[in-house]
Amino acid sequence: REIHQKVGEAIEELYSGRLEEFYEVLAHHYSRSDNSKKAYYYLKLSGEKATRSYSNWEAFRFYKKAINLLKKLPDTEENKRRGIEVRLLIEGPMRALAHPEDSLQILEEGERLAKELGEQRSLAQLYGAIGCYYTVRGQTLVSTKYCQNAFSEAEKMQDIEIMAPLAFELCVGYNTRGEYLRTAELAPKVIALFEKTQRESEFSFPPFCIYSSLLAMCGAAMGYLGDFKAGKALCEKGLRFSTEIDDLYSVGWVE
Numbered sequence: 713r714e715i716h717q718k719v720g721e722a723i724e725e726l727y728s729g730r731l732e733e734f735y736e737v738l739a740h741h742y743s744r745s746d747n748s749k750k751a752y753y754y755l756k757l758s759g760e761k762a763t764r765s766y767s768n769w770e771a772f773r774f775y776k777k778a779i780n781l782l783k784k785l786p787d788t789e790e791n792k793r794r795g796i797e798v799r800l801l802i803e804g805p806m807r808a809l810a811h812p813e814d815s816l817q818i819l820e821e822g823e824r825l826a827k828e829l830g831e832q833r834s835l836a837q838l839y840g841a842i843g844c845y846y847t848v849r850g851q852t853l854v855s856t857k858y859c860q861n862a863f864s865e866a867e868k869m870q871d872i873e874i875m876a877p878l879a880f881e882l883c884v885g886y887n888t889r890g891e892y893l894r895t896a897e898l899a900p901k902v903i904a905l906f907e908k909t910q911r912e913s914e915f916s917f918p919p920f921c922i923y924s925s926l927l928a929m930c931g932a933a934m935g936y937l938g939d940f941k942a943g944k945a946l947c948e949k950g951l952r953f954s955t956e957i958d959d960l961y962s963v964g965w966v967e
Contacts, residue, residue: 752778756798759805768805772812775802779818792825796834799825803841811845819845833874836862840878843885852885859885872905876915876922883929892933899930913957921962924950928966 759774799822839862846855866874927950934943954962
């Protein structure tokens with residue numbers, strides 16, 4: 713343990729300023745020492761680095777290691793907060809991989825921790841993540857239950873950072889079930905909040921830009937409701953925005 717601790721410290725000192733090349737090595741050495749705090753830190757950074765390069769399986773693996781490490785540590789408030797943090801981070805790669813392995817269990821454990829600590833914001837985000845899990849498995853009624861509860865809380869706070877992904881998830885569920893009126897009622901509220909706060913390009917719901925995706929889903933809903941002119945205008949607006957920010961995933965979604 714002492715050797716691994718000293719090796720970790722030596723790498724940190726030697727490569728100070730460009731540590732991201734060695735996150736995985738540092739995580740390994742600190743996890744073999746008694747310095748679990750640094751082991752968690754570098755496992756998390758390794759996961760973030762892999763996420764940025766779209767190496768989703770690699771990111772999933774690092775985050776799971778971080779979660780398993782935390783399970784071995786004392787059940788302190790600090791470690792519970794870390795447990796919530798890493799579960800929110802793993803959700804992106806998890807979604808891209810169609811929720812492999814024990815994804816639902818990981819998210820439900822995050823839900824439990826958020827409830828214990830009264831972390832309402834994190835709880836809303838985790839509800840959205842669990843909702844997505846059920847959506848892709850065709851259980852849209854279960855998904856909608858999770859997302860509607862979370863959206864109601866986020867709407868009270870007018871917290872667009874949480875409202876946006878939840879609105880996306882809800883509209884996917886509504887359109888999948890043919891409840892186009894509900895999409896036509898919900899999407900414009902969030903679109904208007906995006907435009908009011910001028911934060912249209914800030915949020916994505918891997919891999920889509922939420923703003924342009926909501927425009928597209930609302931446009932599709934209006935088409936199904938028979939208002940083709942309004943539907944076309946919404947889709948064209950979404951396409952223009954996706955093209956302006958050069959978001960190829962969203963261009964394809966809107967098309």
